[in-house]
Amino acid sequence: MQILILLIQIAVLVAIVLLHVAYVTYFERKIIGHMQVRMGPMLVGWHGLLQPIADGIKSFFKEDIVPEQADKPLFLAAPIICLVAMMVSVAVLPFAKGWALADINIGLLFIFAMSSLASYGIILAGWASNSKFTLLGALRSMAQVISYEISLGLSLVGVMMLSGSLNLTEIVEAQGTSFFGMYIFSQPVAFFVFFVAMLAETNRVPFDLPEAETELVSGYITEYSGMRYAMFFMAEYIGMFVMASIGVVCFLGGWNGPFEVSIFPPIWFILKVYLIMFIFIWIRATIPRYRYDQLMAIGWKLLIPLTLGNIFVTGLVKASIN
Amino acid sequence: MESNGIVEKLREKFPDEVLADYQHLGQNCVLIRRDHILDVCRYLRDECSMNHLMCLCGVDNSTRTSTVDSFSERFEVVYQLYSIATKQMIRLRTQVPEDDCSIESITSLWIGADWLERECFDLMGIHFDGHPDLRRILTPDDWEGHPLRKEYPLRGDREWIGYEELKAKSKELSKFDFHSRDHEKGEHE
């Protein structure tokens, strides 16, 4: 019985997440459209509301082209690895009190592990396509993920030290319900580093080098088409969602809000996540792209020293208070 | 645009090289012997500050009928030099005979002459001695003939060999098309 309930819960979560992804693309296209003096999708449904569904159907029925010289098993597996790794990390997110599918003790570590695993998918895609542009994209992605994973992890060490836990629910509870209890006020440096690393980790502008369209055509997804292309796309947007959720959980007080909405507890969580997503999109509409070596320089020369300093100061303060 | 001074200087410096000079519509033109074009250009660039190479092109004189112009050989290379500092322009024309269709390259003076000379070689078939990388540029590498020569027809009687190869290849690959099986019979009939 318990297993059945769990399965239903999983099915519901997966369905919601997939639908959510579809409408995040709509959200993004509309916002970017209006920022760029155009309308965004307008044709399918009222103000293009059915556009994501049409896109989904289109990519589902498109031919799945596998290049003749590709490493076939890896080529076919890569998008699945990417998508699964990202989907799994959704399981540990606490949407509200008790609303986590798997409230495990090492939630934060689990998410890091999964997002690193997703980069395997990217690297394999780049390698297996047997194309020069995809390989360059994969190399860039590998370098980027490795260097920014470090600063992402280190930036959250401060949060772990303050809350004393890796469990996401406990991190939220440690921040309390007051406005100034949010870790964004006690850990501003960590939040800054986390935010930058989050952009890099999800391959968003200005760190979208692995798929820099004007340089590498489409990076590691150049050779993909149809549903497999859509899988990478979904993985990217779920990644955005997961990273924004961690940001909310660790720095913005999770599901706590100014007042409680008993009908739908996760409302504050979702609003905060969408606030961060909006900033993602806003940045995409505004900022140009970094160069590869500049990206590396920021990661290693700026973010990592900053986080290390932050950990040191946090430790000192915590020790002195105790 | 009074650049007579330069023409005179040129005559003084290279009395044997300058064959003739004339002025047409306010533009000065000097006919230069082919052999020392590099020296003339270097002199113009360094001594007369003619630092901007505006234009370099080849001309085929084979069907040219003229009562005023003087030309003796089949081909001609025309250099258009300009001095940004003194606002003077001069045109150098050098005759290149058909049986020894080559001239010294001026890429050592202007890096930008590289592609202009390649274009001239490609379309006119004039060789530039000392050019670092004299290949075809606008036409494919396996193109036959030099299109801007007067005997080259405006419309050829056959397709370029590369296009034929491409057509053969596309025909071979068309068996993977969606519709090829339906239309195969109709096509071969």
Place this chain on the structure above:
Amino acid sequence: MSKAMTVDIPVSAGDEDHYRIKMGPQHPATHGVLRVDLDLQGETILECVPHVGYLHRGFEKLAEHRSYVQNLVLTDRLDYIAAMANNVGYCEAVEKLLGIEVPLRARYLRTMVCEMSRISGHLLGLATHALDIGAMTVFLYCFRERETLLELFAELCGARLTPTYTRLGGVRQDVTHSIMMKLERFVNEFPANIEEYETLIDTNRIWLMRTVDVGTLSAEDAVSLSITGPSLRGSGVDYDIRKHFPYAAYDLVDFEVPLGETGDTYARYRCRIEEMHQSNHILRQCIEQMPPGPIIGDDAPDLVMPVKQGRKLEVDAPARQGLIKLIEDRETFMEGDIYVPTEVPKGELGFYFISDGKGSPYRMHIRSPSFIHIGALKTMAKGVMVADLIAIIGTMDVVLGECDR
């Protein structure tokens, strides 16, 4: 099914760690059908060999078989981003060769359309340059203003991209009051729009990191590479054909030539922005000073369709034959050669004509700025990174239609 053979260029011993990549001719950042063969070590370009010719249509050969009037339409297809400027360049050259006088109003109209196309050319250059570097919004902002200009072109002569607006001896149609009003509104609004682009990228840290000290050209190198236009002026060389060989009404209007200092990508970008301000200034003067009078010269009556009341505007086949015949019979075609440069948005567009007294040119050579700018890529891209190459292609502002002719 048999496994296909892997076709690869053999790599010589010692170069095994080099990565060879063919960027183009189908690539989002090469502005058309430019192919760049790259020899990479990591992401650093060891050697960059541009290949052109994919769009070669043999204009120079074609021109020898067509009359001077017919060749006019070929010039639209050179730099299709700013075709008006090419029309003017061609007409100026042929008029000088044939000795045709252009009335003052037509000269002002030419200046006006030239500057309009300069603005639209620079806008597209900036738009694609910014898009290449990743600033997507600038792209659409620029296209908004370009659209206004293209609509004006359409109202002026019926075409947006290939207008063929000028005629030998003048221009095709007079401007209407509505066009002048719209243009005036554009001229008044445009400086604020330029500021809008500047707020997005001008002091943007990432934009500065991507453009400052990238693709630097010293003044000597730029001149030696025969680079012209804003790309040359970014290196601080004061060479603008509009000042050096004034054509149309450029000697009657007042404008400055903006110069850069550093010669890097950022300086060239600033040059283009300043040039748009100057073009706007010229447009305003054209609107204010536009003199009345005929738009086509008296001594070129048989080179254009006569404007008569009640006459059908379309030329039927026999009439067109007659037109060509008239042109061929003209005795005013002088023998001789001439080189006439004009300043198009990309740089110096020169036409070298040799006439042997017949109705079509004996030889027409087009000195196209894009061709020479792409030739300069090889020198400029040595030792930079792939992303910088994209920025350099963008900043040189090349159009392949003009390059390949």
